[in-house]
Amino acid sequence: MLEAKNISVEAGSATLLSGVSVSLNPGEVVAVVGPNGAGKSTLLKALSGEQKVSRGEVCLENKSLTDWSRQALAKKRAVLPQQSSLEFPFSVRDVVLMGRSPHLEGGAETEVDRIIVRDALTETEVVHLEDRIYTTLSGGERQRVQLARVLVQIWNNIDSSYLLLDEPVSALDLAHQHSILKLVQKFAKNRVGVLIVLHDLNLALRYCDDVWVLRDASLVAAGKVNITLTEELIEEVFDIQVKIFTQKEQVGRQVIVAG
């Protein structure tokens, strides 16, 4: 379990997170939603260990993150940042291969690593680009390559592992948004706890088990996604009127419409 125990993050005089307690279990997909600047990315960074917490503690498998070695942590959880800048002309294959580096122990990659890289490229639907130079790809293609890089990091893990994804579908077309989130769901079934920062509440409803709702650096709601996301809560948090419809053809499928 990846757990935040009453964490606060302060930067100068600004409070980026205030007293947040959440936990992510292997096998579940959790969406983090909230308006811009609510602290979603900060929460993800705190859970990944990238951002130090001012108060409270983040624990992975009941051990404080600060007690984990970098190497052990890298084999246990993978993180996809919101933006990645790569200025050098590496091939797509080499970029994804870098995701295997925690498993190489400083040695050269093996046939197994190459197979994993190919499988991941196939799953994220960029295998046809494997010889292309990363810097020449479109935004959406880059995002899928970066996701493949993150997936290979925990690809064959026997133990439980964790995926922390900050807006993984922000640059993707409609079809790819759905195929990528389906892929992530498939990963969760394999003892992976997945945290996704999402803006599209309909995607959260469709693909996530739970939702954490943030506003002004605080957690305002958390729970099963179809119970937690009510018209009242969305109006209050996002300051926009919405209607939630339940589709007749597909039982239980809800759609949020703003306006």
Add this chain to the structure above:
Amino acid sequence: MPIKQIKHTNWLLALLASSLMAIIFLAVSVGVAPLSFRQIIAILLDGSGFSSSIEFSPQQAVILLDLRLPRVLLGAFVGAGLGISGAAIQGVFRNPLAEPSLIGVSAGAALAAAFVMVVTTDLVATHVWLLPIAAFLGGGLVTWLVYQIAGRSNTATIGTLLLAGIAINAMAGAGLGLLSYLADAQQLRSLIFWMLGSLDAANWSSLGFTTLFVVVAVYGLIRLARPLNIFSLGEAEAGHLGLNPAGLKKQIVVLVALAVGASVAVAGIIGFIGLVVPHLVRLIAGPDHRLLLPASALLGAILLVLADLAARLIIAPAELPIGILTALLGAPFFLFLLLRQRRGL
């Protein structure tokens, strides 16, 4: 990297290494007093106790052993240090436009060395180590400073980097100006020539410490090739992959300062080698640091030996400061890269 590419890698390094040997031979034989290939071999054999039937004059032996050979070898080591430093600096700033002299590392090293030169003239004459160590400290301090200014955010732009370089170059320039104002006539002459960059002062003792500094830097940097590859994904990303980004940066700063410090101490500021060389290597062989770093060292050595040869020949019997030559060739190349990058944005 696929196995196919690794073979290809070894070929490139072998090709560069043999070209370097050939160019070193060329550079020691060409000059105001030319030496034939056979004479060079004969002098070298004679020096190591073997006699041969080929005739050469004692002057020719002096020219080869005391003047040309140390100078050409010094050029090779300085070039290797600058080439690999450029590749490492670009890697750690994750920006292909970074370069030791552009971002002020060379100027920082030069200021520290010039300070020692002017203030402790008598000590420098007897302690050859003083200058490179001062240059190492100056260069290291500047690299660290620039990184603090420009390298903080994950989206460090080339703009911030180059502006930081401008400011540091201006400060170092003011410091060097002040020192030349304080220097006496003799100090001033050597100071100016040294600031323009030259291998003229090469001798076996300066070659000794430069070799040591550069070999340590090259060895250390090549060991960091794989982490540098991962680092190019981004600082946070590298951290998530189990790397210690702060530790890597510190090691790179120290090793680059060693190489740049040693070369500035013996040869002054020779710009743009560190910019041009990694670019050429990336064009031929791609961005993998496992190949980029050793190949940049070799190509840097080749280019600097050639540039020094040109500097000796163009206005012979006088010679051009080599820093002027590399700047004349390198600065337009930099402008070209800048224009191309702007179009890409």
